[in-house]
Amino acid sequence: MSTTLHHAGARPAGPGADRPPKPRQRTAGPARARLAALAFTAPAWLYVAVFYLYPLAGSVRMGFQNYTVSSFYTGVAPYVGWANYRAVLHDSHFGRTVTNTLLFTAGSLLFQFCVGLALAVFFNRAFPLGGALRSLLLVPWLLPLVVSGTAWRWILDTDSGVLNHALLGAHLIGHPVPWLASTHDSLIAVTLVNIWVGIPFNMVILYGGLQSIPGELYEAAALDGANAWRRFRHITLPLLRPVTAVVLTLGLIYTVKVFDVIMILTQGGPAGSSQTLTTFAYNLSFQQLEFGRGAAVGNLLVLVAVVFAAVYLRATREQRRAGR
Template structure:
């Protein structure tokens, strides 16, 4: 004879009635692991941000470092920045530089990622070589390109002249109409490896079966790319564009080493304007204003873009 004993399953009330000390201990452990990250963010991001906002409403000069006196001057710094013609032109230059760089980096990076997705001999070695522009410090890249783009002795003009593609040396860095384009081209060269690596990783996550099914259905290469690759790669594209915008809109070292913001302020961006006001004109209050605007632009772009593509992230999981 078999005796069957029924053991009641633990209910939600049983879990809810767990000892209070245990629940508190679990909560403390969670906060224990989160605390280092929170502390790091507060010290290295929160405090500088708050301090920069306060400084934008103060008359902050080099004398302040010795006396500690930074009188409140209201919106004088803000009105001074907005009435400065260089601020308006810097916004335009920042917009052109950012959009031009993002388009060039993304298109070429995606093309290289698709190319290397088809494995061939030495593909790994070639990809490693293409990573070099991303690994070299930005200042070093800018100095090298400054030599290459020199109007009189640069290799680029020498090559163009010898191949009879141009009749006169191109003033890559000395002409107000060409200097910004030169800075964009150099930044595209620097940013291509980052786009290629991230997009290449996203392509590897797309199931091969989808491409086989598209091939059996008679889809062309372009139609497969448009209807299979791009939709599944959209979450990765979102990340690439957001991170690319964040790193491009605030670029300082590349432009400083390449053109110094010139000629005739033709390559002056919000990043270089912040540097110029704070460390050349020693007007830390107005420099803080431009820095706050730059942070606000980045934050607004990130929030709106990520919210607009929230569904894409959900599909990519």
């Protein structure tokens, strides 16, 4: 007679008795998760620090120094405090430059938004070749600004420009208009070109906002007898308000710092009639070699951009909360 001894705690014989116990899965702790997140974001932070923060810090420092051509070789630039900013504010061209910047920005934003919204509403309904036509309207936004500016410089030429020939042929003007050579028309010309460049951006963003509005709201309003204008006023505009805030804020930031179009078309002339703060900073730094004053103007532009960037972030935050 044989006996089988079972030790205490021994596993009974069965189908899975010989399998080793499964090891416990280790979960990453909070410290390891933070370290992994830091490792993934480190390249982006390094890029921002090298290409944005370092030049920005150099520009801010230069705005408080008497930085000249010799300073690039000697490295000596005396600290002058707020003298560069006072010199810029008391410059005889500063007041006109600020006025040009305000007119250029306000005119660009107004017409870019209105035309972009009209096109977005137009393309919001399906029709044959609507997608192809909408894609063609993106060309001004996709083209490099150097190409766009060069093409418009030829279009707006006084003697051989296509625009003057078309207006003369339609008997809308009696003589060629010096769009780029007149102190009265140069700012209008650069503003029109900038409007042409910015319309596709407004159209795309506003079109995306219109697509998010439920169609049932328009159907219910139509059943209640609301015409197209009342539906646009009481449904489209209120529901499009968060997108409108984002579009206008981004458009203002982009427009304030426009440089390429103006430099290619008029270089801020003639006689400073189309000069904005960006071209003013360029002239101070690279034509008059007043690098400290040019940096001061650039710092003012950065301050304006930061203020409106904060407005943009707040608008997007409110939009995100409203979408929850």
